[in-house]
Amino acid sequence: MPPEPAQSFAVTLRVNGQSFETEIDARTTLLDALRDRLHLTGTKKGCALGQCGACTVLLDGKRVVSCLMLAAMAEGREVTTIEGLARGDELHPVQAAFVEHDAFQCGYCTPGQIMSAVGAIREGRAGSDDEIREQLSGNLCRCGAYANIVAAVRDAATREA
Amino acid sequence: MNAIIGQPVSRVDGPAKVTGHATYAAEFDLPGLVHAAMVVAPIPRGHIRSVDTAAAERAPGVLAILTHENAPRLPYHQIPQRPQVDAQSGEQLHVLQDAEVRFNGQPVAVAVAETLEQAVHAAELVRIDYARTPALTIFDPARGRPPSEGNVKAGRVPELGRGEAEAALAAAPVRVEARYTHPREHHNAIEPHVTIAHWEGEHLTLYDKTQWVDNDRKEIAHVFGIPEERIRVVSPFVGGAFGSALRTWPHVTLAAMAAQRVGRPVRLELTRRQLYTSIGFRPHSEQHVALGATKDGRLSALKHEVIQQVGRYEEYAETVLSPTSHLYSCPNLLARYRLVEMDTNSPCPMRAPGVVTGVLGLEMAMDELAVELNIDPLELRLRNYAETDEQKGLPWSSKELRACYATAAERFGWSRRRPEPRSMREGDQLVGYGMATAIYHSDRSAATASVALTGNGGAVVRSASSDMGPGTYTSMTQVAAETLGLPLEQVRFELGDTNLPYAPVHGGSVTMASLGNAIVAACGAAQKKLADLARAAQQGPFSGLPSEAVAFHGGGLARADGSGSVVPYAELLRQHNLGWLEAEGSAQPGEETKKYSSAAFGAVFVEVRVDEALGTVRVPRIIGAYDVGRVINPKTARSQCIGGMVGGLGMALEERADWDARFGRVMNANLAEYLVPVNADIGVTEAIFVPNDDRNFNPLGVKGLAEVAICGVAPAIANAVWHATGRRIRQLPITPDVLL
Numbered sequence: 023m024p025p026e027p028a029q030s031f032a033v034t035l036r037v038n039g040q041s042f043e044t045e046i047d048a049r050t051t052l053l054d055a056l057r058d059r060l061h062l063t064g065t066k067k068g069c070a071l072g073q074c075g076a077c078t079v080l081l082d083g084k085r086v087v088s089c090l091m092l093a094a095m096a097e098g099r100e101v102t103t104i105e106g107l108a109r110g111d112e113l114h115p116v117q118a119a120f121v122e123h124d125a126f127q128c129g130y131c132t133p134g135q136i137m138s139a140v141g142a143i144r145e146g147r148a149g150s151d152d153e154i155r156e157q158l159s160g161n162l163c164r165c166g167a168y169a170n171i172v173a174a175v176r177d178a179a180t181r182e183a
Numbered sequence: 184m185n186a187i188i189g190q191p192v193s194r195v196d197g198p199a200k201v202t203g204h205a206t207y208a209a210e211f212d213l214p215g216l217v218h219a220a221m222v223v224a225p226i227p228r229g230h231i232r233s234v235d236t237a238a239a240e241r242a243p244g245v246l247a248i249l250t251h252e253n254a255p256r257l258p259y260h261q262i263p264q265r266p267q268v269d270a271q272s273g274e275q276l277h278v279l280q281d282a283e284v285r286f287n288g289q290p291v292a293v294a295v296a297e298t299l300e301q302a303v304h305a306a307e308l309v310r311i312d313y314a315r316t317p318a319l320t321i322f323d324p325a326r327g328r329p330p331s332e333g334n335v336k337a338g339r340v341p342e343l344g345r346g347e348a349e350a351a352l353a354a355a356p357v358r359v360e361a362r363y364t365h366p367r368e369h370h371n372a373i374e375p376h377v378t379i380a381h382w383e384g385e386h387l388t389l390y391d392k393t394q395w396v397d398n399d400r401k402e403i404a405h406v407f408g409i410p411e412e413r414i415r416v417v418s419p420f421v422g423g424a425f426g427s428a429l430r431t432w433p434h435v436t437l438a439a440m441a442a443q444r445v446g447r448p449v450r451l452e453l454t455r456r457q458l459y460t461s462i463g464f465r466p467h468s469e470q471h472v473a474l475g476a477t478k479d480g481r482l483s484a485l486k487h488e489v490i491q492q493v494g495r496y497e498e499y500a501e502t503v504l505s506p507t508s509h510l511y512s513c514p515n516l517l518a519r520y521r522l523v524e525m526d527t528n529s530p531c532p533m534r535a536p537g538v539v540t541g542v543l544g545l546e547m548a549m550d551e552l553a554v555e556l557n558i559d560p561l562e563l564r565l566r567n568y569a570e571t572d573e574q575k576g577l578p579w580s581s582k583e584l585r586a587c588y589a590t591a592a593e594r595f596g597w598s599r600r601r602p603e604p605r606s607m608r609e610g611d612q613l614v615g616y617g618m619a620t621a622i623y624h625s626d627r628s629a630a631t632a633s634v635a636l637t638g639n640g641g642a643v644v645r646s647a648s649s650d651m652g653p654g655t656y657t658s659m660t661q662v663a664a665e666t667l668g669l670p671l672e673q674v675r676f677e678l679g680d681t682n683l684p685y686a687p688v689h690g691g692s693v694t695m696a697s698l699g700n701a702i703v704a705a706c707g708a709a710q711k712k713l714a715d716l717a718r719a720a721q722q723g724p725f726s727g728l729p730s731e732a733v734a735f736h737g738g739g740l741a742r743a744d745g746s747g748s749v750v751p752y753a754e755l756l757r758q759h760n761l762g763w764l765e766a767e768g769s770a771q772p773g774e775e776t777k778k779y780s781s782a783a784f785g786a787v788f789v790e791v792r793v794d795e796a797l798g799t800v801r802v803p804r805i806i807g808a809y810d811v812g813r814v815i816n817p818k819t820a821r822s823q824c825i826g827g828m829v830g831g832l833g834m835a836l837e838e839r840a841d842w843d844a845r846f847g848r849v850m851n852a853n854l855a856e857y858l859v860p861v862n863a864d865i866g867v868t869e870a871i872f873v874p875n876d877d878r879n880f881n882p883l884g885v886k887g888l889a890e891v892a893i894c895g896v897a898p899a900i901a902n903a904v905w906h907a908t909g910r911r912i913r914q915l916p917i918t919p920d921v922l923l
Contacts, residue, residue: 049300058299063210064203066422068373069455073854076373104203113201121197124822127652129200130374130422136201152863159861162854164373164423165652166829167822168865 033097037062038106046093052086053077055093056103064104064133068162075161078134078141079103085141087160104133107140116140116178123174127165135161139175148179187665191818195671196420196656205420209377209452211390216379217246218299219441219451220306221434222292223460224284227526227847228318231282231291231311239294239308244301246445248309250292254279254440258408265333266398268429268688270529272333273497278433279440284313285496286528287848288460290433295441295449318526319495320847324469327490327521330500339500339520339537343508345574346515351484355475359551363472363544365897365915367492367840367849368465369458370533371859372651374422376462377452378435380442385409387439389416394428394649394689400681402431403439419679421651425830426532427462428651429690434461459852463499463531464840466491468540472548475515480558480566482513487544493522494529501537506622506894507545508574509780511567516574526847532690534830535890538623539897543834543915546619546898551911559602560618560902561592572780580779580879581886583810584620587786587873591808592618594871595788604909612792612801615907621785621807621895625877625886628687629771630701634663634709637763640738640753641673644705648678648698649689652826653889654819655698661815662699662883666706667752668738684767692783692887695815697770699883704768710735712766713752716759723758724750770881781880783891785809787828791903798919800836800904803866805896812877812886824870824892831896833860836916 035042037060044059053070056062056079065088068076072090079088080102088101107114113121116139126132135158142148142157154175155168163171199205224231236248259277262269269275278290294305319326329341352358379390387409393399396416404411421428434451442449453461468491475484489503504518535542553560565588571578592598600616601607607614632646644663650656656676664674677683687697714733717725717740724747725733725740734743739751756764775781790804805828814820837858840849851857870892876884897915904922905911912921 047298047300049304050298054299057210061212062203063206066207066373067209067375067452069854071455071853071855073455074373104201108202113198117198117201120201121193124194124197124818126200127654127819127822127826128372128374128421128423129196129205129652130207130372132200133203155863155865159863162373162859162861163829164371164425164859165822166826166860166865166868168829168860168862169825169868170822171862 033094035093035096035101036099037101038103048094050093051089052091052093052096053088056088062103062105066130066133075138076131076134078137078161080137080141083144085138104136115181119174119178123170123177125170125174126167131161131163135163135171139178143179143182148175151176187661187671188815192657192661192671192816194654194657194819195660207374207420207422208379208390208392208418209450211379213379213381213448215447217295217297217445217447217449218302219293219295219438219449220302221290221457222306222309223457224287224289224291224313226284226313226315227287227320229284229313229315231284232314233312235310239305242301242305242308244297245294245305247295247441248292248305249279249441249444251279251282256280257406260405260408262401262405267337268395268398270497270499271337272331275497276433278436286494286526287846288528290437290461293437293441295445318847319524320526320844322467322492322523322525324490324523326523330520330522331498334498334500338502340504342519343504343574344517348484348486348515348517351515352473352475352486355483356478357476357555358473359548359555360473361548361551361913362469363547363913364469365543365834367467367842368533368834368838369840369857370425370427371854371857372423372425372427375453375455375458376428376432376434377450378438379448379450380438381448382442385413387414389414389435391416391418391435392421392428393418394421394424394651396647396679396681397685398688399431403435406436407439416681417679418649421649424651425534426536426690429532429688432462455854456852459849460528463529465533466493466530470544472544474548474552476552476556480556480563482511482567484515485513486517488519489541490521490523492525492527492530494527495524497529498522499530503537503541505624506538506541509569509572510545510620510622512569512573534893535623538890539894542621542894543898546895547901547913550902550905561588561597564588564620575780577780580775580781581812581875581877582784583873583875584784587784587808587810590871590873591786591788591806595806597788604906612794613907615791615793615903617899617903617906618786618788619895619899619902621787621891623692623783623891623894625696625781625783625880626691626693627696627772627881628693629769630687630697631684631767631769632698632701632705633684633765633767634705635763635765636709636713636752636756638753638756640751642667642669643675643677644702645677645683646686646698646701647681647683648686648694650678651689653823654816655694657819658695658815659698659702662702663706666703668736692889695885696881696887699885700770700881701768703883704770705766708766708768709764713755713764714740717755775880779879781886783809783811783886783888785891785895787895787899789899789903791900791907793904793907793922798922800917802832802900806869808871808873809888809891810873810875811888811891812875812880813884814872815885817872820872820888821870823889825868827892828868828896829860829865830893832864832900834915835897835900839916
C-alpha cells in the first residue's frame with residue numbers, strides 16, 4: 023500500500039526575489055508548486071522524472087531539476103525561474119540570444135534550456151562549443167534545435183564575458 | 184514593395200517563449216480547477232472482473248472515481264466522413280464504456296481530486312481484478328494481411344506498381360535484395376498531452392494539446408452527441424507533437440467526462456509513461472526490397488514490401504508505398520503493404536508517416552546496389568532520376584532535386600569520398616560518408632482566414648490553425664504583412680481557437696500551402712471591401728472610380744495610374760467612420776492535382792566516425808539541400824530542417840521501444856531508457872534551400888518542409904556506417920552492441 027498522505031502545511035518560498043506563502047501538500051514537488059500554486063508556469067513539466075530538464079531552475083544560483091525536489095525542501099532558499107531573468111521588457115542576454123539564433127521551435131523545453139545555460143555560463147562552464155553541448159545535454163529538445171542552442175549560448179557567453 | 188516573405192525574421196512569439204509567458208494547454212488558470220489521474224490496465228488483453236474503488240473514494244480530497252461501472256454511457260456517433268487523421272477502419276477506443284481490455288496501458292479508471300497529489304494517490308488505491316485472455320503480442324510477418332477497405336479508400340493501398348516487376352527482376356543482370364527493420368518509435372514531445380475540460384452548463388471548453396482544434400471539437404461533439412457549437416477548443420501553443428496531437432485521444436474524452444461528473448474544471452495530464460500507450464507511435468516495420476538493374480546502373484525492376492504492426496480494435500495505416508512509387512525512374516515496379524495485428528494501442532502518424540519508412544528501405548537498398556555495381560551512390564541516383572512521376576503518369580509541378588544533389592554534395596565534399604569501405608580513417612576512428620535522397624509528397628487542403636484592418640493602422644489575421652513549432656505565427660504574419668504592404672510589427676496573427684475561421688490539420692506539411700494562400704485571399708478581400716467603400720463614397724480621392732483605377736500599395740490605397748498620394752488603411756477607415764473592417768478569404772486545392780504530381784525533395788549527406796573498440800557511431804556532420812518550393816522564412820525553415828536531421832539521427836542510432844511480448848508492453852517508457860538525441864550527440868547540421876517557386880502547385884509557390892526534413896537522414900547514416908566499417912546493419916537503431 024502507498025503511504026497515507028500527509029497533511030498540507032504552509033511554506034514560504036523565495037522565488038525571483040519575492041516571497042510567496044502557500045499551502046502545500048507534503049508530496050508537492052517544487053515544480054508543481056511553482057506551476058500550480060504560484061502560477062509561474064514558465065517552468066515546464068516534461069517527464070516529472072528528472073530525465074528531460076524542462077523544469078530546470080536555479081536554486082541558490084545552481085541548476086536543479088525542480089521535479090525531483092519537494093517544495094518543502096526549497097524553503098529558505100532562493101529560487102530563480104525563467105520569469106525572473108528579464109528586467110522589465112529587456113530580455114536577459116541568454117533569452118535574447120535564443121530569439122536571435124532561433125534556438126527553439128515549440129518553445130516548451132526552452133525555459134529549461136535557458137536556465138541551464140544561465141547556470142552553466144555563471145559557473146564558467148560554457149567556454150567552448152563542446153563544453154556547451156556537454157553542459158546542456160541534460161536538457162532534451164525534441165524539436166532538435168541543438169545547433170542553434172549552442173550558437174545562442176556561445177553568443178551570450180561571449181557577450182557576458 | 185517591402186519584401187517580408189523570404190526574410191529570416193525572428194519568431195514573433197519568441198519573446199513570449201523565452202520569458203515563460205507563452206501559455207500551453209496545461210497552464211490555463213481556471214477558478215476551481217481540480218486534477219485527474221488515470222489508472223491503466225497492466226494486461227495486454229482480457230477483461231475486468233471486478234473493481235474496488237472504496238479505498239480510493241475515501242482518500243482525502245477525492246471528488247470522484249470513474250470506472251466503466253459508473254461512467255456515463257456516451258453515444259460515440261460516427262463522423263460521416265472520417266477525418267484523415269483517424270484510423271480509417273475499426274472502432275476507436277470507447278473509454279470506460281465496457282469491461283474489455285484491448286491493450287496494455289488502456290485507461291480503465293480515472294481519479295479526480297482537489298490536488299494532483301491527491302488524484303495520483305487515489306488512482307493508486309483503485310483495485311482492479313483482471314481476467315487475462317491470450318493476446319497477440321508478437322510481430323509475426325506471416326500474419327500480414329492487406330489494409331482493409333476503409334484504408335484503401337483513403338489511399339493506403341495494399342499494392343501498386345507498373346510493368347512486370349517479377350519477370351524483370353528475374354532477367355536483371357544485376358540484383359540486390361535485402362530486409363530492413365526499424366522498431367516502434369515514440370514521438371516524445373517534451374510537452375505531455377494534456378486537457379483541461381470546463382463545462383459551463385451545456386457548453387464545454389477544452390484547453391487541449393492539439394494540432395487541429397476544429398477536428399478536436401468535431402470528435403468530442405460526436406463522442407458526447409452534442410452539437411459542435413457548444414464546444415470551444417483553445418490551443419494557442421503546442422509544445423511539440425510531431426503527429427501525436429493530430430487526432431483526439433481517449434484522455435480528452437476522460438477529462439470532459441470527469442469535469443461533467445464533478446462540476447468543476449478538470450485537468451488531465453498524461454504521465455511520461457502513459458504517453459507510450461495513451462497516444463500513438465510510429466509502428467514497427469519490416470521491409471523487403473529487391474532491385475534489378477542493368478550493368479550501367481539503370482533500374483529495371485523494383486520490388487518493395489513493407490509490413491507494419493497495427494492495433495486490433497482499429498486500423499491505422501500509412502502511405503508507405505508513396506516514395507517507392509515515384510522516387511526513381513523504373514519501368515517495372517511492384518510495391519506491397521501488409522499489416523500485422525497486435526494487441527497494442529493504435530499507432531498513429533509520426534513525422535513523415537509511412538514515407539520516412541519507405542524511404543529508409545529504398546535508400547538503403549540503393550546504396551547496396553551502388554556497391555554491387557561499383558558506381559558512386561550519388562551517380563546511381565542521377566542515372567535513375569525520375570523526370571516525371573511515373574506512377575501517376577504526371578509531370579512534377581516542380582523538381583529541383585538535381586540542384587539539391589549538386590549543392591549538398593559540393594558543400595559536403597562528397598568528391599573526397601573513397602569508394603571502398605574502411606578506406607578512410609582519422610586516428611583510431613573509421614570515417615564513413617553516406618548519402619540518401621529525401622522526398623515527401625506535397626498536399627494542400629481547404630483553409631479559411633479572416634483579416635481585420637484596424638483603426639490604428641495595423642491588421643489582425645485569424646485562423647484556427649496551430650503552431651507546434653515550425654513558426655506558423657511568424658510565417659503567416661509575414662505573408663499577411665507583405666500582402667497588405669504593412670510592416671511586420673503592425674500585423675498580428677492569432678490561431679489555435681475554434682472561434683476562429685476554419686483551418687485544416689497542422690500536419691503533413693500542408694499548413695503554409697493551405698493556410699498561406701487563404702491569408703493572401705483574405706487580405707485581398709479586406710482590401711477590396713475597403714476599396715469598394717472608397718470608390719462608392721460621395722467624396723474623396725477615389726470617389727466614383729472604377730475598380731481597376733485603384734490599387735493598394737505601400738500600406739494604403741492609391742490611384743492605379745500612380746497619380747495622387749497613397750491613403751493609408753487607417754485613414755480610409757477614419758473617412759468612413761469605421762473602427763475596423765474585416766473580411767474572410769479562403770483557398771482550396773484546384774485543378775493542379777490532376778495536372779501535376781507535387782513533392783518536396785532533398786539530398787542528405789552525412790559523415791560518421793565509428794570507434795570499433797567501443798562500437799560507437801558519432802555524426803560530426805549532416806548536410807542537406809532541399810527543394811521545398813518558395814521559403815517564406817529561411818530562419819525558421821532552417822530550424823525545421825536541422826530538427827528533422829536530429830530526429831533522423833535518433834531514428835538511425837538511438838530510438839527503440841523495447842517491447843516485452845510477455846506483457847505486450849513497452850519496457851523503456853521513459854526518457855532515460857528510450858534514448859533520444861541530446862545536445863552532445865549533434866555536430867554540424869546544415870540545411871541549404873535550393874531556389875524554387877512552385878506556382879504550379881499553389882499561388883504562394885511553397886511546397887511544405889516539415890516531413891521531408893526527416894526523410895533520408897536515417898538511411899544516409901546507415902549507409903555511412905557501411906562505408907566506415909564495411910558492415911551493412913539493416914536493423915535500426917545501430918547501437919554499440921550491434922557494432923561490437
